[in-house]
Amino acid sequence: MLSVKDITIRYGPCDVLSNISFDMREGEMIALLGPNGAGKTTLIKALNGILPVAEGDILLDEKPLGTYSRREIAKRIAVVAQENETKFPVTVLEFVLSGRFASGSAFGWESEDDIESAKRALSECDLADFGSRLMNELSGGERQRVVLARAIATDAKILLLDEPTANLDLRHQAMMFRLVRERCDSEDYSAVVITHDLNLAAEFANKLLLLKQGTIYVAGAATDVLTGPNIREVFGVNTLLDINPASGNVRVTNVF
Template sequence: MRHDSAHSSTSFGIACRRYHRHIRRHILFRAFDKGKKMVDVKNIYCGYDKKEVIKGVSFSVEKGNFTGIIGPNGAGKTTLFRAMTGALPLYKGTITYRNNDISKISARELAKDMAVIPQIVSVPFSFTVSEFVFMARFAHLGRFQAPGKVDYDAVDQALRSAGVAHLKNRDINELSGGERQMAILAQGFAQSPKILLLDEPTAHLDIKHQVAIMNILEKLNKERGLTVVVILHDLNLAAEYCNNLILLNEGKIHKKGGVNEVLTQDVIEEVYKTFVAVDRNPVSGKPYCRIVKGNPRVIRGAAQQR
């Protein structure tokens, strides 16, 4: 009888802790249903060693949007990314996630909603792809809570969504660059996030894997309503997949809006200091940027005389 009573008491205690975690989480994000903004960035300044890299940046990301952050090297894209994930303190301004100050949300609570895929992901030990992806579920588990069916199902679904289910027993450090990036994506998906932030997920990959990654992100965005914020260097990829763009230059927003507003010849030439021709993709109708070799004024003048 004493054993049954102790077991009952322990079960009751666990149930209470889970209930209180649920209530705290409900209270934390209770205001979200009142608006559509997932992330709201207001007049932020941040950087390193008291030196400002981001200066007076403001924008918002609405629920279900696919937002691209673009700009030349050194524009402040990764610094902004780190601030949005809560990893970099602000000198001034605020960033709210679901109407709550991101600096006041614990990393564990934030990880239940926000998946972050940085530019470089180091895996110092040998893990199978399945083990690596499963680490994403830790934020959803209590201190002594064992994984359950929902966790295993989330991992299986993530592996399938990223197209790496057939690699689940492989050592992640033995994969090709493209395969490894897909496995890293799967880990992000396994968090069951409401928003996914990615820093140059297509960097150093061939065109096949670039398109594969962007297609997966687009599918999850459209079919599951996953909000996506991605840093991209390839302007044509940004044009094809993003709904909205934020063009950074020297730590400030130079232009933001739809792809047709941002990716114009004048805007690109002014920011990138490179001559380009912006046409239309004959299939999608989206802006398509091409470099112009030589003196563009001479070339354009000759074209106008024909």
């Protein structure tokens, strides 16, 4: 679906990302990990075609991403960004419906299918009763869930999520990761998720990419990436690691 080939991204004369390469396949959930400033959000923007690459290429369905129009990209890729504050008095249902524009509907002329998709997405995000609420009256966590619902309602098969669990309580953090995981497993979605929660990444992602200063320091399964030396080198902290007895996945139990 997405193939990243040796890309470098620059802001002015500075390389923000260097020599990044990885493939994302159908049904795969990739967690992007790393400290602040490692280049995670920049990578998400590049994968959505918002930022141009200085070197290398990003292929979407084996075609360069830059050859697609914004509408064509929106049909295939949906984004949940960090900043989701909405100052305009638009209802939750209207906001989610606005994600359907790439399907051919103009805002205000939604079809029954559009409305059904929006309501289904809201229900999946535990927001079934929120349709008439105003976006600018919601809490940060509620808005974050609405933004995920909007992404799901687009029916785009690739989801890019930039810290989607920010502002969420424990229940909804697990819900969000589980929902994306289920979409990948049952409907051939693919997802790239930025998270600072190493345990959620270990539980739900197929592959982890650990970034350090704009490069991929290590990539692979959680057991290969989340090791004491790797975490110490990238984050500068010591950790106590064990195995989650419920899932058998690696678990960070303490940081010191």
